[in-house]
Amino acid sequence: xxxxxLIIFIITLFYMAIANRLMTYIKVLALQGVLLFFVVFFQxxxxxxxxxxxxxxxxxxxxxxxxxxxxxxxLKRNNITREAEPFLPNFVSLVITTSIVVVNILIAxxxxxxxxxxxxxxxxxxTLFFGLYLIATRRKIITHVMGYMVIENGVFVLSLAIGNxxxxxxxLGIMLDIFASVLILGIFMNKIGxxxxxxxxxxxxxxxxx
Amino acid sequence: xxxxxxxxxxxxxxxxxxxxxxxLVYSLLGLFLVWQGWFTTQACLHFGTTDAVYFTYDSLGILxxxxxxxxxxxxxxxxxxxxxxxxxxxxxxxxxxxxxxxxIMAISAGYLSNHIAVTWIFTEITTLSAxxxxxxxxxxxxxxxxxxxxxxxxxxxxxxxxGILFLSLSxxxxxxxxxxxxxxxxxxxxxxxxxxxxxxxxxxxxxxAKLGLxxxxxxxxxxxxxxxxxxxxxxxxxxxxxxxVGIFRFYIVIANTPLLxxxxxxxxxxxxxxxxxxxxxxxxxxxxxxxFAYSGIEHMGIVMLGVAAGxxxxxxxxxxxxxxxxxxxxxxxxxNQLYRVFQNKSITHIGNYFKYNPTGAMVLLLGFISSAAMPxxxxxxxxxxxxxxxxxxxxxxxxxxxxxxxTMIIWSFGKNIFKVLFVPAEGFDDSRVARTSPWExxxxxxxxxxxxxxxxxxxPIFVQLIKESLxxxxx
Numbered sequence: 001x002x003x004x005x006l007i008i009f010i011i012t013l014f015y016m017a018i019a020n021r022l023m024t025y026i027k028v029l030a031l032q033g034v035l036l037f038f039v040v041f042f043q044x045x046x047x048x049x050x051x052x053x054x055x056x057x058x059x060x061x062x063x064x065x066x067x068x069x070x071x072x073x074x075l076k077r078n079n080i081t082r083e084a085e086p087f088l089p090n091f092v093s094l095v096i097t098t099s100i101v102v103v104n105i106l107i108a109x110x111x112x113x114x115x116x117x118x119x120x121x122x123x124x125x126x127t128l129f130f131g132l133y134l135i136a137t138r139r140k141i142i143t144h145v146m147g148y149m150v151i152e153n154g155v156f157v158l159s160l161a162i163g164n165x166x167x168x169x170x171x172l173g174i175m176l177d178i179f180a181s182v183l184i185l186g187i188f189m190n191k192i193g194x195x196x197x198x199x200x201x202x203x204x205x206x207x208x209x210x
Numbered sequence: 211x212x213x214x215x216x217x218x219x220x221x222x223x224x225x226x227x228x229x230x231x232x233x234l235v236y237s238l239l240g241l242f243l244v245w246q247g248w249f250t251t252q253a254c255l256h257f258g259t260t261d262a263v264y265f266t267y268d269s270l271g272i273l274x275x276x277x278x279x280x281x282x283x284x285x286x287x288x289x290x291x292x293x294x295x296x297x298x299x300x301x302x303x304x305x306x307x308x309x310x311x312x313x314i315m316a317i318s319a320g321y322l323s324n325h326i327a328v329t330w331i332f333t334e335i336t337t338l339s340a341x342x343x344x345x346x347x348x349x350x351x352x353x354x355x356x357x358x359x360x361x362x363x364x365x366x367x368x369x370x371x372x373g374i375l376f377l378s379l380s381x382x383x384x385x386x387x388x389x390x391x392x393x394x395x396x397x398x399x400x401x402x403x404x405x406x407x408x409x410x411x412x413x414x415x416x417x418x419a420k421l422g423l424x425x426x427x428x429x430x431x432x433x434x435x436x437x438x439x440x441x442x443x444x445x446x447x448x449x450x451x452x453x454x455v456g457i458f459r460f461y462i463v464i465a466n467t468p469l470l471x472x473x474x475x476x477x478x479x480x481x482x483x484x485x486x487x488x489x490x491x492x493x494x495x496x497x498x499x500x501x502f503a504y505s506g507i508e509h510m511g512i513v514m515l516g517v518a519a520g521x522x523x524x525x526x527x528x529x530x531x532x533x534x535x536x537x538x539x540x541x542x543x544x545x546n547q548l549y550r551v552f553q554n555k556s557i558t559h560i561g562n563y564f565k566y567n568p569t570g571a572m573v574l575l576l577g578f579i580s581s582a583a584m585p586x587x588x589x590x591x592x593x594x595x596x597x598x599x600x601x602x603x604x605x606x607x608x609x610x611x612x613x614x615x616x617t618m619i620i621w622s623f624g625k626n627i628f629k630v631l632f633v634p635a636e637g638f639d640d641s642r643v644a645r646t647s648p649w650e651x652x653x654x655x656x657x658x659x660x661x662x663x664x665x666x667x668x669x670p671i672f673v674q675l676i677k678e679s680l681x682x683x684x685x
Contacts, residue, residue, distance in 0.1 A: 111404050115382045128372070132365075141357070148364060155368055158375050166378055166387050172327060176371055179334060180364040183341070191353060204354045207432050208497070 002042050006123045006157070009035050010101060013130045016150070017097040018090040021082050022075055025146050026068045032153050033064025039160060046164040051171070058174050059156075062181075067149060070185055074142065085139040096133060101126045120161035127154025141192060141204070145184055152177050211256070212265045212322065215249045219315040226308035230300040235307055239286055242311050246318070250279040253322070264390075266324040270528070270679035273672075274321045274455065277532050278448045280660070281539050282314050284653035288440040288543050291650060295550065302346065306438070309342035313444060320452045325390045326377065326413075329456050330370050333420060336449060337363040343441040344433050355436030362429035366419035370456075373412030380405035391459050395682060398466040410464055410473060414457055414480070421453030422503075422510045424483040434503040434542075439549070442499065443542030446506050447535035454513065454531050461517065462682050470684065478518030482608065484511035489615045492622045496557045498548065501626060502541050505581055508619055509534045509589075515612065516596035523599030524680045529665070530592035536661040537589065540654035541577040544570055547646045548630070552638065557626050561635030569648035571631050576658050578627040582620045588665015 009032060016028050037059040044052055074080070086093060104125045108118045131151035135144050159173040222242050229235055253267045253275055260266045289310060293303050313336055320332035337360065345356040378389060384400035386393060394401070419426035430450075434442040457477075464473045488508035495501045513530050516523035547570045552560045564571040580587035583594075600609040664672060 113379070113402070113405075116379055144361065148361070148368075151365070151368055155372055155375070158372060162375065162378055162382070165382060169327075169375060169378060172331075172374075173371060175331075176334070176367065179338075180367065183338060183360060184364055192357060204357065206351055207354055207358075207435060 002039055003119055005035050005039050005042075006119050009039075009123055009157070010126060013101075013127060013150075014094065014097055016134070017093040017130070020084055020090075022080065022084055022140075022142065022146075023072065023082065025084065025143065026071050026075075029071070029146060029149055029153075030064045030068040032150075033059055033062075033068075036063060036153060036156060036160075039157070040163075043160050044163045044167070044170070047167040051167055055170060055174065058177070062178065063153070063156075067181060067185070071142070071146070074185075080140065080142060084143055087137045087139065093133075093137070097130055100129045100133065104129070116161055120157060124154045124158035124161070127151070127157065130154075148184065149181070152180070211249070211252055212261045212319065215245070216315065216319060218245060219311065223308050223312045223315070226304055226311060228304075230304055232300070232303070235300075235304055236290065239290075239307050239311065242314075243283060243286055246279050246282055246314060249318070250275055260324065261322075264325045264328045265319070265322045267322060268324070268679065269675040270455065270458070271322040273528070273532060273675045273679065274448070274451050275318055277451070277535050278314065278317055278321070281444065281448055281535060281657070284543055284657065285310070285314075285440050285444050285539070287653060288443070288546065288650075289438070292438055292440055292546055295546075302348075305342060306346055306441075309339045310441060310444070312339040313343065313441075313449070317444075317448050317452050321455055324392060326374055326394075326456075326460065327389055329459070330367070330374060333370070333417075333452065333456065334367055336420070336452060337367065340433060340437070340441075340445060340449065343445075344437040346438050346441070347436070352436050355432040359429045359433040362426060363419050366416040366426050366429075368416075369412045370416030373409045373414075373416060376405045376409035376412060380409060391463060394460075394463045395466060398463055401467060403467065403469055406464065406467065406469060407472065410460065410469070411476065413460055414476065417453045417456040418480065419453070420449060421457060421514075422450050422484075422507050423453075423514060424480050424487055427484065427487070427507050431500060431503045431507075434506075435497065435499050439499070439542050439545040442503075442545075443539040446503060446542055447539040450506060450510060451531050451535060454510075457514075458517070465683050474518045474520065477514050478608070481511045481514035481518055482612070484508070484514070485612060485615050489618050492619050495622075495626075497555045498557060498560065498626075498630065499542075499545060499555055501557075501623065502538065502545070505619070505623060506534075506538055508616075509538070509581075512593060512596055512612075515608075516592075516599055519596065519599040519603040519605065520683075521599045521602050521685075522595050523603075524683055525676055526592045526595035526599060528676045528679060529668075530589065530596065533588045533592060533661045533665055536657045536664075537577060537580040537587070540573065540657040541581065543654050543657075544573045544577065544651065547650055548574070550644050550646060552635070557629055559635050559638065560630050561633045561638065563631050565634075566640065566643050567646045567648075569651045570646060573651050573654040573658070574627060575631060577654070578623060580658055580661055582623060586662060586666075588661040588663070591665045 012028050012032055016025060019025060037056060040055050040059055104122045108121045128151055131147045131154060134147035134150060156173055159170045163170045222238055226235060226238055254272060256267050257272060316332045316335035316339060320329055323329045341356050341360045344359055345352050380402040383402040384397040386397055419429050422430045434446050437445060484507055488504050488511060491504045495504055513527045516527035547567060551566045554560060580589055583589040597609060
């Protein structure tokens with residue numbers, strides 16, 4: 001069951017690589033939150049119920065409700081155009097995403113470890129590098145934020161892999177998640193929308209050496 | 211004691227955020243400085259003990275904590291001068307002072323923590339407080355700087371977290387789940403090398419955002435440029451040292467495994483690239499503040515080269531970060547007085563500073579000599595030792611390349627500083643230049659003199675502390 005969920009998770013990455021609209025990205029982020037909710041439910045069977053309830057609550061409320069709702073609110077409020085405006089064509093994106101996943105599968109095959117389920121490793125690292133790729137190839141600041149959210153989801157998957165042995169680390173990951181998202185989204189996306197109209201990375205190049 | 215320190219400091223921070231009255235805000239800042247001084251003394255008195263499970267008053271922590279507490283005093287003083295000269299609204303003043311206190315508190319706790327996750331948490335808090343300081347002016351440039359800083363720091367903090375996850379995987383092979391540095395060191399022989407390598411790569415990359423090394427150095431440059439100079443001084447000195455502590459404590463663990471050689475290679479490559487990048491930017495930079503910031507990148511590159519070379523290089527690296535903190539912060543403290551005269555950051559619009567403020571110009575001159583590691587400066591000793599360690603490690607080609615890069619950096623730094631000091635700026639109207647009190651430069655002279663004293667004639671206790679912090683490294 002966990003494997004099925006994680007494979008669906010990887011498929012969402014492919015979908016994100018070729019999606020054009022920002023609303024699609026937000027929906028995919030929400031879907032990833034739901035998938036993570038079920039992964040947590042099946043995976044963390046050995047930790048105490050209160051902590052489990054807290055983690056489940058965080059995935060469903062924070063990852064799949066609060067963040068997507070807030071992102072779409074930002075989209076509407078700042079009148080951001082709906083296109084994602086990638087630097088590269090979708091086909092190239094798809095090829096690069098595929099190669100990220102393949103390379104990670106190869107790495108996972110090389111590293112043989114009884115303590116770690118291989119699929120967790122593949123999904124986590126693919127998501128991480130896909131998030132970095134997303135940040136590097138999209139023009140809008142809000143897509144950078146979405147890329148960061150994708151990275152956070154990847155890290156969360158990795159922390160789940162060892163969650164049964166060290167539940168503390170899952171909680172730390174959640175703390176990072178909430179802290180960074182609130183800092184980035186709450187404080188700065190709001191302000192940036194007020195100051196820069198139709199937020200584009202090209203506008204953030206005034207800090208120069210000369 | 212740490213817990214009391216943290217609770218009282220957080221209480222001070224919260225009341226600073228809430229209070230608007232000028233006298234109350236400044237007296238709370240003074241109170242915090244006294245509190246910080248008391249805590250530092252207590253930490254020195256309890257040397258070697260562990261407090262509240264996660265904090266140890268060890269030699270490296272104590273050394274840097276004392277450095278921080280010394281630099282915090284002029285930072286507070288210059289923040290006061292800065293805010294009073296800018297007619298800040300009460301709200302922005304409260305937030306600035308509150309964030310400054312929070313930053314100093316988080317750095318102190320980060321130095322002393324003996325658990326990698328705790329270091330990580332306090333590094334997160336420094337990101338939060340530093341971003342409030344960078345955003346102080348609330349204009350477009352400040353917003354851009356803050357955004358870049360927050361975003362890159364968020365990514366690097368995530369990287370450190372991934373590193374911690376890999377580290378815990380590595381530790382599971384040793385049958386343990388305690389991530390404190392001492393336990394990691396005790397179990398260092400049983401750690402799984404593959405996961406340990408991944409952990410080191412991610413943790414190293416993550417902490418470079420604070421340390422100011424390739425690949426994540428860009429965030430710090432923009433931050434030091436846009437933050438008010440007294441806050442920038444803290445970011446360019448003690449906050450960088452926090453990044454060093456994070457890397458160095460983990461490096462000690464990995465140095466006791468067979469991966470030592472590999473780790474040296476990673477650190478060495480990153481350090482050399484940082485020197486290279488710093489040279490490239492130093493050659494074309496025209497913004498005084500960014501020039502100081504790039505000089506910091508150069509120095510951190512030298513420090514990490516010392517770590518990579520090993521031997522006497524370890525000793526020199528720690529000596530160098532302490533001395534560099536004093537020198538670089540004094541340059542940043544001087545910057546605001548420079549700005550008050552010329553109202554410009556660009557070197558093309560600044561010049562002949564000796565005419566307007568001879569005392570301040572002396573600070574810049576001595577700061578340049580110190581930063582370029584010319585003989586009376588203490589940094590000369592540490593840089594010389596680092597070059598010697600590179601020589602001992604038979605890295606003669608690296609040494610030659612480093613010396614060439616440093617020559618270019620000194621040439622470019624010197625060219626710009628002497629332009630600022632002696633060559634009149636074109637079209638500058640000096641009829642309305644603000645007078646600066648020479649006393650405002652006193653703290654900078656003291657800091658520079660401290661760096662000279664510690665470098666040329668280090669007191670035995672100072673040498674002892676540095677040597678003790680290296681005791682766990684294989685010699």
